[in-house]
């Protein structure tokens with residue numbers, strides 16, 4: 001695990017070096033002597049745990065017209081700066097905590113393609129936080145709305161499962177209950193291109209694995225970590 005940082009200016013490097021010492025990171029810092037041009041490359045070894053999480057927000061909708069034969073299918077979108085974008089190629093940083101938010105507008109249940117894909121794996125603490133219509137209960141109190149929050153879970157009952165966001169090569173599995181918002185934290189420690197899947201039978205055909213399930217940008221795609 002390594003993070004490469006290119007800096008110009010001795011002051012910045014000195015501040016960074018002090019920060020690294022304070023934070024206990026092992027570091028190889030090259031600083032030029034007095035009167036010499038400072039080194040411009042600093043190599044830090046260790047996960048960049050102090051950086052703010054990188055947020056990836058996915059929106060899961062239904063009613064997307066696939067074609068005239070298949071009809072409507074569910075799809076994952078990336079919520080980008082300009083709205084909904086394709087999920088065919090998702091870019092994520094390595095060695096930085098990723099905050100994954102999935103906003104699921106699908107209220108339908110789907111069966112499992114693989115047993116146990118309703119169980120969380122690969123996230124911090126082995127859990128996901130689920131807020132949904134059924135477990136976030138709000139009521140009108142005397143001074144406003146009373147809100148009872150969601151819950152952290154290690155699995156989702158199969159009967160409540162709509163989709164998953166799964167990256168087998170990273171051992172990442174985030175089950176997504178119907179009509180819910182899911183939040184999970186994880187870190188990717190190796191660069192590469194990995195395939196993400198939904199592992200419920202939410203697609204087309206008798207097996208539910210055609211249509212959206214076998215088409216990039218719908219229920220599968222590439223995850224590029226760099």
Ligand SMILES: [Cu+2]
Nearest residue numbers: 163198202219
């Ligand atoms: Cu799905």
